[in-house]
Amino acid sequence: MMRHLLSTQDLGRDDALLVLDTAEYMATVAGRSVKKLPTLRGRTVVNLFFEDSTRTRTSFELAAKRLSADVINFSVRGSSVSKGESLKDTAQTLEAMGADAVVCRHPASGAPHRLAAWVRGSVLNAGDGIHEHPTQALLDAFTIRRRLGRVEGLSVTIVGDVLHSRVARSNVWLLSTLGASVTVVAPPTLVPVGVEQWPVAVSYDLDAVLPTSDVVMMLRVQRERMTAAFFPTEREYSRRYGLDADRLAAMPPSALVMHPGPMVRGMEIASDVADSTRSTVVEQVANGVSVRMAVLYLLLGGTREVP
Amino acid sequence: MTRRGDTAGGPAHEAGRWHLRGVRPLGGDPVDLLLDGGIIAEAGRDLSAVGATVLDADGLVALPGLVDLHTHLREPGREDAETVASGTRAAALGGFTTVFAMANTEPVADTAGVVEQVWRLGRDAGHCDVRPVGAVTEGLRGTRLAELGAMASSAAAVRVFSDDGNCVSDAVLMRRALEYVKAFDGVIAQHAQEPRLTEDAQMNEGAVSARLGLPGWPAAAEEAIIARDALLAGHVGSRLHVCHVSTAGSVELLRWAKSKGWRVTAEVTPHHLLLTDDLVTSFDPVYKVNPPLRTAADVAALRAGLADGTIDCIATDHAPHAPQDKETEWMAARPGMVGLETALSIAIMTMLETGLLDWAGLADRMSVAPGRIGGLPGGLTGGRANALAGGQAGGQAGGHHHPPVAGSRPSRAAAHDVHPAGAGALSLSAGAVANLVLVDPVARWTVDAGALASRGRNTPYAGRKLPGRVQATFLRGRPTVLDGKIA
Numbered sequence: 001m002m003r004h005l006l007s008t009q010d011l012g013r014d015d016a017l018l019v020l021d022t023a024e025y026m027a028t029v030a031g032r033s034v035k036k037l038p039t040l041r042g043r044t045v046v047n048l049f050f051e052d053s054t055r056t057r058t059s060f061e062l063a064a065k066r067l068s069a070d071v072i073n074f075s076v077r078g079s080s081v082s083k084g085e086s087l088k089d090t091a092q093t094l095e096a097m098g099a100d101a102v103v104c105r106h107p108a109s110g111a112p113h114r115l116a117a118w119v120r121g122s123v124l125n126a127g128d129g130i131h132e133h134p135t136q137a138l139l140d141a142f143t144i145r146r147r148l149g150r151v152e153g154l155s156v157t158i159v160g161d162v163l164h165s166r167v168a169r170s171n172v173w174l175l176s177t178l179g180a181s182v183t184v185v186a187p188p189t190l191v192p193v194g195v196e197q198w199p200v201a202v203s204y205d206l207d208a209v210l211p212t213s214d215v216v217m218m219l220r221v222q223r224e225r226m227t228a229a230f231f232p233t234e235r236e237y238s239r240r241y242g243l244d245a246d247r248l249a250a251m252p253p254s255a256l257v258m259h260p261g262p263m264v265r266g267m268e269i270a271s272d273v274a275d276s277t278r279s280t281v282v283e284q285v286a287n288g289v290s291v292r293m294a295v296l297y298l299l300l301g302g303t304r305e306v307p
Numbered sequence: 308m309t310r311r312g313d314t315a316g317g318p319a320h321e322a323g324r325w326h327l328r329g330v331r332p333l334g335g336d337p338v339d340l341l342l343d344g345g346i347i348a349e350a351g352r353d354l355s356a357v358g359a360t361v362l363d364a365d366g367l368v369a370l371p372g373l374v375d376l377h378t379h380l381r382e383p384g385r386e387d388a389e390t391v392a393s394g395t396r397a398a399a400l401g402g403f404t405t406v407f408a409m410a411n412t413e414p415v416a417d418t419a420g421v422v423e424q425v426w427r428l429g430r431d432a433g434h435c436d437v438r439p440v441g442a443v444t445e446g447l448r449g450t451r452l453a454e455l456g457a458m459a460s461s462a463a464a465v466r467v468f469s470d471d472g473n474c475v476s477d478a479v480l481m482r483r484a485l486e487y488v489k490a491f492d493g494v495i496a497q498h499a500q501e502p503r504l505t506e507d508a509q510m511n512e513g514a515v516s517a518r519l520g521l522p523g524w525p526a527a528a529e530e531a532i533i534a535r536d537a538l539l540a541g542h543v544g545s546r547l548h549v550c551h552v553s554t555a556g557s558v559e560l561l562r563w564a565k566s567k568g569w570r571v572t573a574e575v576t577p578h579h580l581l582l583t584d585d586l587v588t589s590f591d592p593v594y595k596v597n598p599p600l601r602t603a604a605d606v607a608a609l610r611a612g613l614a615d616g617t618i619d620c621i622a623t624d625h626a627p628h629a630p631q632d633k634e635t636e637w638m639a640a641r642p643g644m645v646g647l648e649t650a651l652s653i654a655i656m657t658m659l660e661t662g663l664l665d666w667a668g669l670a671d672r673m674s675v676a677p678g679r680i681g682g683l684p685g686g687l688t689g690g691r692a693n694a695l696a697g698g699q700a701g702g703q704a705g706g707h708h709h710p711p712v713a714g715s716r717p718s719r720a721a722a723h724d725v726h727p728a729g730a731g732a733l734s735l736s737a738g739a740v741a742n743l744v745l746v747d748p749v750a751r752w753t754v755d756a757g758a759l760a761s762r763g764r765n766t767p768y769a770g771r772k773l774p775g776r777v778q779a780t781f782l783r784g785r786p787t788v789l790d791g792k793i794a
Contacts, residue, residue, distance in 0.1 A: 009518070086631060086634065086635050087635055087636050087639075088634050088635065106636065108636040108637060108638040108639060109509075109519060109520040109521050109590075109637065109638065110519065110521070110590030110636060110637045110638075111590075111636040111637075113589070113590040114590055114591075114635070114636050114637070128520075129520055129521075129638070130520035130522075131519055131520030131521075132520065166520060169518070169520060192516070192517035192523075193512050193513060193516075193517060193523060193525070194512070194513045194514040194515070194516060194517030194518070194523075195517055196514075197514040197517065197518070198517070198518075
């Protein structure tokens with residue numbers, strides 16, 4: 001296993017499967033009355049969040065605590081620069097505190113890569129700018145595998161603001177590595193220039209893709225994109241790219257609807273779709289804890305033997 | 308390189324009589340040069356010069372002193388990053404005898420007072436000539452013209468005006484600036500970057516930016532401004548110089564503009580001749596620069612454009628930064644790289660060793676052409692140097708280029724056909740101002756960021772082994788560098 005988890009692009013197939021298999025075991029812990037393993041007793045995990053994200057921070061915190069690690073939450077509002085302390089100074093502070101792992105969320109793409117050069121402990125990327133969010137992709141793959149029994153050979157469609165989505169990027173690499181065929185669907189303004197180099201098909205027509213999709217993964221679309229002329233109105237976006245009941249009906253009966261949250265109900269996803277039995281939104285949250293336990297366990301010296 | 312004897316009554320580094328033995332002008336046959344009274348007094352084989360300090364320079368290539376049209380010296384305002392003294396020491400060590408100091412200081416060089424201050428600091432430091440660049444607009448804000456005429460008539464005699472760092476994006480303001488500087492044969496050096504297309508831009512927009520999630524800086528944002536400004540320069544008959552050209556499309560547009568006979572010149576940086584955007588994968592801000600590193604296809608087009616004269620010259624865009632402005636996350640880091648001390652080596656690596664230019668061509672692109680664009684007076688970097696640097700310089704006299712035929716390399720051909728031997732050139736160069744650099748063409752050196760004379764440590768070449776080492780630099784007959792060290 002690697003020392004850091006910075007992106008899914010450099011995550012090999014064997015390591016990815018090891019994380020998913022380890023997460024299966026971790027999920028059994030959640031079913032016990034005492035939801036705790038002694039594995040990381042005496043180890044220190046720092047949640048270093050430069051961006052507000054209660055959901056992700058809580059998930060990592062719970063994962064670390066279930067492994068008996070000491071958890072420190074280190075939140076820096078706004079950018080490190082506006083605070084006057086550089087990322088490097090913060091890294092040195094964490095180093096002095098003896099952090100074994102640093103879980104880093106940062107608004108700047110690549111910040112965890114820089115951090116990894118400055119600390120001895122493991123760095124887990126918990127979302128950096130519009131670059132990557134590897135544990136989200138791992139938990140998505142885990143969710144797909146649990147529901148559909150496999151990832152390999154499935155058709156996964158990722159819909160929405162691909163340009164600004166770290167979730168999309170991490171999923172594209174990971175799902176491809178695991179043998180899924182991935183299609184991204186978005187208005188052309190929200191597909192990055194250079195996408196031709198990605199291992200994906202690109203479509204601008206959601207309705208054309210839905211009937212052959214085993215999984216449809218909806219991405220959050222921020223309303224402010226509208227003012228930057230990425231699309232004309234919320235209504236038009238929703239009509240062309242939103243997942244409503246009619247579109248759900250066009251999907252194969254076994255196909256899943258996924259969303260990394262937080263959802264903008266009525267924009268990219270209709271409420272009745274989000275709450276349907278085909279939706280895995282709530283499961284994804286639960287699976288997030290198991291997957292993050294697995295990653296922490298493996299990065300902090302866990303062996304290939306499941307505990 | 309060893310030296311013997313001494314001039315009577317003064318240390319060796321005073322301007323005096325210097326007998327340079329066995330130098331190879333523009334890489335040609337070895338000759339002796341006698342520097343006396345600030346000029347090249349004699350050139351020829353086996354000179355005897357009584358009382359001169361003898362410098363055995365066997366095998367060293369002599370080039371006219373290099374001229375950098377694009378240097379950030381940071382003073383006044385950011386003396387922690389660079390000073391005129393430290394930056395010009397770096398320049399001399401890199402073989403430069405003139406640098407044009409960019410205007411984006413604090414305060415901005417937008418008044419006669421500031422440009423005269425920078426000019427005096429350069430003169431007092433004495434390592435190379437400092438020619439301040441004046442801002443086009445007040446405070447680089449792009450809304451009102453700065454007092455261009457006052458800067459032109461100041462002691463600094465400004466001829467190059469640039470808002471570098473910012474684009475003069477307002478088309479009307481750009482047109483007026485181009486027109487206005489005709490009164491004193493000035494030139495507007497444009498930082499071609501359409502601002503709306505590059506809001507928050509972090510790197511070249513393409514395959515690598517798509518992967519890394521860094522907002523893209525599209526080639527079209529540079530090319531659109533170059534096309535517009537070339538049209539404006541053609542319309543009003545003014546001189547336009549395009550700073551740090553970085554894309555293959557820009558080279559095509561420049562070729563087109565020159566084919567119209569418009570007075571458009573351009574520069575390329577050493578880093579854009581070598582480095583590509585896949586280096587950004589490391590997220591190390593040492594590779595963050597504006598315009599950004601582009602693709603291998605762009606690098607190839609830039610080299611070809613420089614070889615055929617579509618791009619007139621190499622300029623460093625030397626941009627030193629304090630460590631805290633670079634040792635940070637990519638998006639918070641300032642763009643820029645230091646380049647004065649490595650420029651000649653990178654030029655040798657990318658243009659000479661590849662056979663795209665010979666030494667005469669290199670001298671043209673790093674001394675003659677930038678000197679002409681910047682309006683330097685004659686002497687070794689002016690009219691005389693045209694002769695020294697061979698026929699191709701004369702062929703481009705007057706700032707006009709004949710449109711190069713695609714795929715041909717007229718400058719190289721000219722260097723060989725019109726100017727077959729170094730000795731011939733040297734006989735013409737007696738009487739020229741003694742601004743020159745002696746380069747060891749076979750030496751290789753490893754870049755140590757901590758050992759640079761610049762205060763900036765932000766070199767992208769740290770640890771790289773580079774060809775060609777500056778052994779000596781002479782400014783008006785006085786050594787500023789000897790044995791590779793500040794004299």
